[in-house]
Amino acid sequence: MILDVKNLAVSYAKNDTPTIQGVTFELDEREILAIVGESGSGKTTVIRAILNVLPGGGRVSEGKIIFDGRDLSTLDGEGWRSLRGKDISMIFQDSGAMMNPVHTIGKQFVEYIQTHSDLDKQDAYNLAVEKLTMMNLPNPDNIMSSYTFELSGGMRQRVGIAMAITFQPKLLLADEPTSALDVTTQAQIVGELMFITRGTGAAMIIVTHNLGVASYLSDKLIVMSQGKVVEAGATDDVIKNPKHQYTQSLLASVPEMGRRRYV
Amino acid sequence: MSEIIMSVEHLTKRFPVANGKFLTACDDITFNVRKGETIGIVGESGCGKTTLLKAIMNMQLPTSGRIIFRGEDITQLTGEAKRQNYRHIQMVFQDPTAAFDPKMHIKDIVCEPLLNFDLISAADVESKARELLEQVDLPPDFVNRYPHNMSGGQRQRVAIARALALEPEIIACDEATSALDVSVQDTIIKLLVRLQREKGITYIFICHDLALVSLFSHRIAVMYLGNMMEKLDGDKLKDARHPYTRALLKAVFSTDRERNQYIEILPGDIPSPLDMPSGCPFQNRCAQCQELCREQKPAFQEIDDNHFVACHYPHTF
Numbered sequence: 001m002i003l004d005v006k007n008l009a010v011s012y013a014k015n016d017t018p019t020i021q022g023v024t025f026e027l028d029e030r031e032i033l034a035i036v037g038e039s040g041s042g043k044t045t046v047i048r049a050i051l052n053v054l055p056g057g058g059r060v061s062e063g064k065i066i067f068d069g070r071d072l073s074t075l076d077g078e079g080w081r082s083l084r085g086k087d088i089s090m091i092f093q094d095s096g097a098m099m100n101p102v103h104t105i106g107k108q109f110v111e112y113i114q115t116h117s118d119l120d121k122q123d124a125y126n127l128a129v130e131k132l133t134m135m136n137l138p139n140p141d142n143i144m145s146s147y148t149f150e151l152s153g154g155m156r157q158r159v160g161i162a163m164a165i166t167f168q169p170k171l172l173l174a175d176e177p178t179s180a181l182d183v184t185t186q187a188q189i190v191g192e193l194m195f196i197t198r199g200t201g202a203a204m205i206i207v208t209h210n211l212g213v214a215s216y217l218s219d220k221l222i223v224m225s226q227g228k229v230v231e232a233g234a235t236d237d238v239i240k241n242p243k244h245q246y247t248q249s250l251l252a253s254v255p256e257m258g259r260r261r262y263v
Numbered sequence: 264m265s266e267i268i269m270s271v272e273h274l275t276k277r278f279p280v281a282n283g284k285f286l287t288a289c290d291d292i293t294f295n296v297r298k299g300e301t302i303g304i305v306g307e308s309g310c311g312k313t314t315l316l317k318a319i320m321n322m323q324l325p326t327s328g329r330i331i332f333r334g335e336d337i338t339q340l341t342g343e344a345k346r347q348n349y350r351h352i353q354m355v356f357q358d359p360t361a362a363f364d365p366k367m368h369i370k371d372i373v374c375e376p377l378l379n380f381d382l383i384s385a386a387d388v389e390s391k392a393r394e395l396l397e398q399v400d401l402p403p404d405f406v407n408r409y410p411h412n413m414s415g416g417q418r419q420r421v422a423i424a425r426a427l428a429l430e431p432e433i434i435a436c437d438e439a440t441s442a443l444d445v446s447v448q449d450t451i452i453k454l455l456v457r458l459q460r461e462k463g464i465t466y467i468f469i470c471h472d473l474a475l476v477s478l479f480s481h482r483i484a485v486m487y488l489g490n491m492m493e494k495l496d497g498d499k500l501k502d503a504r505h506p507y508t509r510a511l512l513k514a515v516f517s518t519d520r521e522r523n524q525y526i527e528i529l530p531g532d533i534p535s536p537l538d539m540p541s542g543c544p545f546q547n548r549c550a551q552c553q554e555l556c557r558e559q560k561p562a563f564q565e566i567d568d569n570h571f572v573a574c575h576y577p578h579t580f
Contacts, residue, residue, distance in 0.1 A: 038444035039415075152532060153308075182307035182471060184529040187514035191528050209444065212516030216523045239518050253449035254518055255475035261498065262456045262479040263301070 002068055002170050002203045003027040003050070009062035010042075010049050018061055020045050020227040025220070029170070032197055032204045034218035034235065036211055038250075042227040043207045047173040050205075051088060052080055068170060086116045089169045091193075093176040095160020096148040105151075105159055106144030116167055131162040135192060154185035158192070165196050172197065172204040178213060190217060211254050215239050223247045268432060268465060269296040269319070274328035276314050286536050288314040289325070290489045293563065294571075296433070299459065301466040303480030303497065305473050305511070309533060311489040312469045316435055319467060320354055321345060332433075350380060353426040357438035359418035363410045369396070370406035373425045380429065395424040399454060416447035423454065427462075435467045440475070452479055473500075474515050482569070485511065488536055488544040491563060494571040504566060504577040506549045543575070551579050 009021040020042035027033055035043040048054050050065055052072065065072045067088065075083065084090075092098050099108055106128065113124040125144070132140035135158040148156060157177065164172060177193065178186040190213055197204045208214050214221060214235070221235040223246065231244040242248045274292045277285040288311040296302055306312045317323040319330060321337050329336045337348055353376070356362040363372050370392035377383045383391050393403035399420040410418055419439065426434050436455075440448040456479055458464055470476045476483055480497040485508045493505040503509055513527040531548040540546055543556040555575050563573040 038446065154532060183473065183511055183514045184307065185532075187516070187526060187528045188530075190516070191526075210516065211445070211518045212523075215518045215520055216516045216526065236520065239520065250446060251518060253446040255445075255448075255472065255478050256517055256519070257474045257477055257500070257512065257515060259478060261477075262452055263459075263481065263497075 001026055002029050003205075004066040005046075005050070005063070006066070007063040008046070008049060008060065008065065010045050010054060010058055011061040012054075012059075013057040018227065019058070020049075020224075021062070023063070023222075023224075023229055025222060025232065027171070027203045027205065027220075029203055030197060030201050031220065032194075032206065032218045033220045033222065034214035035205065035207045035222045035224060036209065036214045036250075037224035038209060040226075041224040043224050044175055045227075046224075047090070047175060047205055047207055050171075051084060051090060051173060053084075082116075085112065085169075086167045087169055088171045088173065089164040089167070091157075091160055091164045091172065091174040091177045094153075094156070094180050095163075096151070096153075096156040098160065099148050101148055104145050104147060109144065109159075109163060112163060113166060127166065128162075131166050132159065134165075135159075135162045137162070152185075153181055154188060157181065157185075157189050161189070161192065161196070165200060165202070168200050169202055172202050174204060174206040176208055177206065179208065179210065186213070193217065211239075211251065223250065265298040265300065267295045268298045268332070270329075270331040271295075271315075271319065272329045272331065274315070274318055274330065275326050276311075276318060276323070277326045280537065284537060287489050287539070288536070289318065291563075292328070292491050294484060294491065294494055296465060296467060297481075298432075298465055299463040300481040301459065301468055301479060301497075302482045302484060303468045303470060303476035304484045304486060305470060305476050306486035307471060307533060309488070309536060310486040312486050313437060314489075315486070316354075316437055316467065316469055320352060320435055321348060350429050351431050352433040352435065353429060353431040355419070355422050355426050355434060355436045355439045358442055359415060359422045360410065362422055363418070365410055367409075368406065369408050369410070369413075369421055372410070373421060373428055376425065376428045382429075391428075395428055396421075398427060398458070399424045414447075415443055416451065419443060419447075419451055420454065423451075423458075427458065430462070431464070433465045433467060435469075437469045438471070439468070441470070441472070448475070455479070473511050474517075488533065488539065490544050490573060491571075492545065492573050494563075494569075496569055499570070502567075502570070504570070504572045505574050506551060507545050510548075543573075551576060 004026050006024055008023040009018040011018045023046055037043045049060055109128040110124045113127055129140040132143055137143055137158050178189050218235045221238045222229055223231040225246050231238055231247045271294050274289055276289040277287050280286050304312050318325045330338055340348055370388050373392050373395045374388045392406045396403050396405055401420050440451050477500045483497050484494040485492045487507050493508045510529040517523055542558050543561055546552045546556045561573045561575045563571050565571050566577050
């Protein structure tokens with residue numbers, strides 16, 4: 001087991017009522033867990049809590065997160081720094097926004113690699129190019145010398161994923177990784193996420209509001225609403241045989257090709 | 264089939280860019296809109312669907328082509344005649360938060376179009392606003408709220424109420440449900456369909472979600488790089504003949520895992536609209552691209568009743 005989350009609750013600032021509570025799940029190597037729910041359901045808070053990057057004074061107020069045998073609440077600043085981006089890394093909704101627009105992608109990629117390893121500049125550059133090639137990006141040298149705004153949304157997302165998988169993390173956290181993309185690009189990126197988890201053995205948690213993407217990618221599914229887990233289980237079971245009324249109505253409102261038409 | 268209320272004829276819009284080049288956002292687009300129907304315009308970012316909508320809304324003059332609405336070419340209208348034309352065609356935007364002045368009350372927002380055209384007096388604003396909110400299933404008490412006091416779905420209902428205020432013939436929706444959660448999206452679509460039944464409104468609905476559009480559009484038009492690639496009846500989407508439409512259909516993830524086995528990934532990226540290939544715009548990503556496709560641009564031709572395709576080999580599948 002790579003990740004064990006027990007009865008997690010997160011509170012923000014002086015707020016006494018927790019924003020999320022009672023979140024419990026386990027994750028094995030190579031497993032993909034999808035957390036689905038509507039805006040404000042707390043799905044992003046869960047993965048932010050795992051990486052200890054909760055905004056605005058958010059804190060884990062209850063529960064435990066055990067990653068690879070270690071209780072994450074015992075980590076100090078240095079411990080987090082060596083963990084983040086190396087053993088656990090994150091893929092954001094818009095990877096362009098996580099990078100600095102006034103520096104080239106290459107400069108930031110090399111800096112990131114050197115922060116976590118003792119490679120020299122040239123080796124770091126070569127490693128970056130190798131990862132970009134792995135993500136099917138044409139002309140990686142060209143991309144290394146580009147700025148984020150020069151790339152299309154799909155290319156930016158590939159760069160983000162290439163950076164996230166550089167150190168072969170044991171756990172990938174993906175926060176709405178395909179929501180800002182067009183349909184055909186979305187299919188490409190989802191295919192690549194599937195490929196890297198199957199290929200590197202990393203476990204992944206994907207947070208998404210797209211139930212189609214979740215059901216395609218994931219082995220396990222968690223449905224959240226208003227900060228609570230309303231249903232959890234193997235993806236097949238939850239999708240085919242939803243027990244909770246909220247899951248049923250959520251599934252019923254997904255527009256599906258060939259479903260009964262409104263007109 | 265109902266009467267044609269708008270005809271878009273050979274509409275082309277080019278934007279000048281640096282070095283004397285032009286970006287063709289809409290290239291020779293021709294289609295009809297029929298009364299009381301929904302036409303869904305689908306395409307990926309940069310395909311020109313918003314430019315097309317802006318031309319239809321008369322917010323942007325096309326480079327060439329005509330838009331016939333209510334018996335006249337609306338691209339030629341100026342001054343007061345142009346202003347009066349806006350009464351008959353209204354719009355709902357993607358982001359209902361950005362579409363309103365945050366300092367205006369809901370009643371002033373929904374009644375502003377009526378005041379602009381002197382259809383009601385200031386004293387009637389409150390009662391008229393209540394009536395409009397009721398039409399979109401919002402509590403009439405919301406008239407004294409501000410936009411930020413409402414949820415996204417409620418705000419989008421207010422946007423629809425504002426578009427309804429002038430009783431337009433056409434409502435143009437630019438990704439009107441994309442910013443909403445699926446359950447909210449579902450209720451908004453049901454509302455739009457009910458209003459269409461009651462009032463015979465025509466919708467021009469721009470959207471990137473093919474699955475959603477297929478569920479409530481009478482006609483579907485698919486755009487790619489400024490060109491209309493295919494237009495067909497909404498319930499006949501599975502008979503689509505254009506390779507791009509078929510690729511879009513195969514790229515939609517479903518909650519049905521059996522169906523997901525047929526996901527096919529369309530390789531490559533959309534080419535830059537600044538250096539468009541000669542011939543078919545889809546040639547570099549098309550699996551069945553032939554010599555002819557690289558040389559000659561396919562015409563937008565009718566291959567079946569109401570089914571138009573811009574492809575040299577629509578029957579190869």
